[in-house]
Amino acid sequence: MPWDPEHYALFDSWRRRPAHHLVAALPSLTPRTVVDLGCGAGHLARLLADRWPDADVLGVDNSPAMLERARATPSRVRWQQADLRVWRPDRPVDLLISNAALHWLDGHERLFPELLGCLTPGGVLAVQMPRNFEAPSHRLLYETAADGPWAERLAPVLRTAPVHAPDSYYGWLAPLTRRLDIWETEYLQVLEGDDPVLQWTRGTTLLPVLDTLAGAELDAFLAAYRARLDTAYPRRPDGGTLFPFKRLFLVARV
Numbered sequence: 001m002p003w004d005p006e007h008y009a010l011f012d013s014w015r016r017r018p019a020h021h022l023v024a025a026l027p028s029l030t031p032r033t034v035v036d037l038g039c040g041a042g043h044l045a046r047l048l049a050d051r052w053p054d055a056d057v058l059g060v061d062n063s064p065a066m067l068e069r070a071r072a073t074p075s076r077v078r079w080q081q082a083d084l085r086v087w088r089p090d091r092p093v094d095l096l097i098s099n100a101a102l103h104w105l106d107g108h109e110r111l112f113p114e115l116l117g118c119l120t121p122g123g124v125l126a127v128q129m130p131r132n133f134e135a136p137s138h139r140l141l142y143e144t145a146a147d148g149p150w151a152e153r154l155a156p157v158l159r160t161a162p163v164h165a166p167d168s169y170y171g172w173l174a175p176l177t178r179r180l181d182i183w184e185t186e187y188l189q190v191l192e193g194d195d196p197v198l199q200w201t202r203g204t205t206l207l208p209v210l211d212t213l214a215g216a217e218l219d220a221f222l223a224a225y226r227a228r229l230d231t232a233y234p235r236r237p238d239g240g241t242l243f244p245f246k247r248l249f250l251v252a253r254v
Helices: 005-024 043-051 064-071 108-116 136-146 166-176 196-202 207-212 215-232
Strands: 033-037 056-061 078-081 093-099 119-130 179-191 241-253
Touching (some): 136 215, 179 196
Antiparallel strands (some): 119 241
């Protein structure tokens, strides 16, 4: 599934904000080893390297394009391309952090306890994931996917509920942690420009569609999806488009 760093960065300020809120919620710690899992273009990893200049900071991602962009900005962060489904550190780490990445992986009931097992005693797992999959932006995408000649091909690649309810994560992780904080925040994002919600989803949620359809068929899909979005997300009189977006945060200490 090809990631486009330039398109993803169109809404950079909104995408970065949850990462800063996740870092602000970290408990007091001075980590010697830090891993940013699903580091993308590297903003968060570089932020953590600046915050803890003596720490060994590693950014891991499965996208060569994103890592190329990360390496383009000089820093002391080490970068590694790997499949996030199977990657695990070769030694325990003090801080394992992931911003807007783990919702792409299945089996959270197994994955999250495994990630806790990658920590040193007193180590911290900090995660932020979108939990906006019942919003019109996503629901209308699934409806468009099911309502056309592409339905059979798109059904296996679209995941309609990749992030569970907060109490599920509590049940999986509370017995394994000394302290566990879980919360949700809904950001009222004000997007600018033409078709801003479509442009947002083109950078993330639409990627499996863009990877499956092409040519006139893709154009027809996007036209049908755009028409639905125009009704659900009208442009306001001031020119902005309101796009509420819910995110799940989790900070666990072992």
